[in-house]
Amino acid sequence: MLSGWSRDPPAFTTGTIDIDVCLSRMSESLPVLVERSIQIAWDLLERSGEITDPGDESRFFSEISMTLVRAGEHRQLMLANNAIVSHCVV
Template identity: 55%
Template sequence: MTEPLPLLIESSIEIAWDYLERTGELGDAMVAGRFLSDTIELMVRRGERRRLMLANKAITAYQQFRRHQSEHPVLASA
């Protein structure tokens, strides 16, 4: 039996969130939550249904996003 999509998305986000939190890579909770949610929802829309694959790909994407942010910080306008 397949897991309902809202539960699949929720559990995948939770796995990714917990990992990033434990490793100290979470950063801003609002940014992380939105990024993980958007990334996982996009993969689900494209047909991915494996919970760990969703979580692992979201983790990798978020780590790359954070790395890019630290290498190219946005200048605040005055």
């Protein structure tokens, strides 16, 4: 036992990680991943007054996000950031 610990130390002090716990946090379905990333982009652009046609914007964000997901991108913030950047470029 490490000095100062009254019980077993947390996993981070022993250099081990519970891979099942980490992966379980990242196992959301692709539709949920896309929906959450679109919501992040939408919230930011709506607050800045950039949303002019909600229907077109929604389709545009969906197309951008699905294209990236098909290419293998599954990081929520990367999907949101790419949707924002693509919106600002167009």
